Structure formats: structure tokens, C-alpha cells
Amino acid sequence: MFYTVECSYTDSASEAEWNTYYSQQKIPALLSVTGFITSQRFRAVKPGCPKYLAIHTISDGEVLDSEDYRLKGGGNFSRWQAHITDWHRNLYSGESMAPALSSDELLLLSAKPIDPLETEVNSQGLEMYAVGLDKSPSYYVMYRLPIGMASLFTDMPGVHLYEQLTPQRRSAEKGEVGGAT
Structure with a gap:
């Protein structure tokens, strides 16, 4: 199951500090919660x-x-809450763990399957169905995309592209903890 959190941040003067807090304090706190397995942050x-x-x-x-x-x-976001906008939380069913994207890959979320990715690039989409919280959008297909292919999808309707902001981290209960950034 995937828990997703999306938001924008409106104060450029404190944005770097907020990102540091989220990546270095919030993610480790979440991974200390029983039932959290992996976490990774992205930027559109x-x-x-x-x-x-x-x-x-x-x-x-x-x-x-x-x-x-x-x-x-x-x-724990009270200090930054006034600058957090466009905030959405969703629970999605999924058949596996979220993929760990590297710095030379992009995350592509699409409103529908993209056949050329699956047939020509051999990138199997991970279907995600909304089952809780906002439930919007109700469906996504998640792909790992080589960064060099981004230009093929930047203008495609229903597609969102994200770069890695942090490496994926795993909970200590899973025996692996990734490095913080």
C-alpha cells in the first residue's frame, strides 16, 4: 500500500529549511513508525x-x-503550515513496494497506462488504485523513466514527472536504512 503526500510551498525564503526538515527529520520520524516500510521524496x-x-x-x-x-x-508542520498549499494525501493499493528511484531516473505518474513505455522501454507500470484519504486522483500508473526520455512525456496530458529529491529510505525494522540527504 502507498501513502502519498503532495503539496506546494509558497515561501522561497524558508523553502530550503523546510526541505531540510522534511528530508532529515520528518522522513526518519515516519520510518520509525511501525508499518512504514519505505519513504522517498520528489520534486515536480x-x-x-x-x-x-x-x-x-x-x-x-x-x-x-x-x-x-x-x-x-x-x-509537526506548524512552523511551515502557512506556506504549505495544494496539500493532498492519498492511500493507494499496490502490488509491491514503491520503486527506489535513482538520480538518473524520473518518476512518471500517469492517469492511464502508456503502452510505448511498457513495450519499447520495458518499463512495467505499477497500477495504483485510491482506497483512502482524499481518493483523488482515483487511479495512477507509476513508471520509472530514464531521465533522457523526459522530453517525450513533458507535454503529454495526464502525466506528471518528478525528479528524485531524496534517495529512498527503508525502515530500520526492515533491516536497511538509506542515507539522508
């Missing part, structure tokens, strides 16, 4: 969607209702 490479996206693999939707989440992972 074109307009038309919220600027920031975080994708977390979680064991199930009840994780977000747990006392552990309330104590360690939820909230």
Missing part, C-alpha cells in the same frame, strides 16, 4: 501538479490511525 519537473511528492510504502491503512503514528509521524 514541470508545472501542473503540486511541486512536492512523498511516496511511502506502508503495511496497511490502519498505520495512519495508530497511536505510534500520532506520536512520532503525524503533524
Whole structure:
């Protein structure tokens, strides 16, 4: 299951500090919550969607209702809240863990499958169906895209492209913890 958080940030003077907080404090706090498995942050490479996206693999939707989440992972944005806009949270079903994207790949989210990616590039899409929270959009297909192919998709309707902002991190309970950025 995927827990996604999208938002934009409106204060350029404090944006770097907010990103540092989110990447170095918020992500480790979330990964300390029982049921959080992976986390990775992204930044949109074109307009038309919220600027920031975080994708977390979680064991199930009840994780977000747990006392552990309330104590360690939820909230803590009061200092920056006035500058956070276009905020959306979704739970998506998915058949595997979120892919760990490298710095030479982009994350492509599409409103529908993209056949050339699957047939010519051999990039299998990961279907995501909204099952909780905002439930909008109700469906996405997630692809890993070589960065050199971005120009083929920048003007495609229903497609959002994101660059890696942080490496994917894994919870300590899974035995692996990635480096912070």
C-alpha cells in the first residue's frame, strides 16, 4: 500500500529549511513508525501538479490511525503550515513496494497506462488504485523513466514527472536504512 503526500510551498525564503526538515527529520520520524516500510521524496519537473511528492510504502491503512503514528509521524508542520498549499494525501493499493528511484531516473505518474513505455522501454507500470484519504486522483500508473526520455512525456496530458529529491529510505525494522540527504 502507498501513502502519498503532495503539496506546494509558497515561501522561497524558508523553502530550503523546510526541505531540510522534511528530508532529515520528518522522513526518519515516519520510518520509525511501525508499518512504514519505505519513504522517498520528489520534486515536480514541470508545472501542473503540486511541486512536492512523498511516496511511502506502508503495511496497511490502519498505520495512519495508530497511536505510534500520532506520536512520532503525524503533524509537526506548524512552523511551515502557512506556506504549505495544494496539500493532498492519498492511500493507494499496490502490488509491491514503491520503486527506489535513482538520480538518473524520473518518476512518471500517469492517469492511464502508456503502452510505448511498457513495450519499447520495458518499463512495467505499477497500477495504483485510491482506497483512502482524499481518493483523488482515483487511479495512477507509476513508471520509472530514464531521465533522457523526459522530453517525450513533458507535454503529454495526464502525466506528471518528478525528479528524485531524496534517495529512498527503508525502515530500520526492515533491516536497511538509506542515507539522508
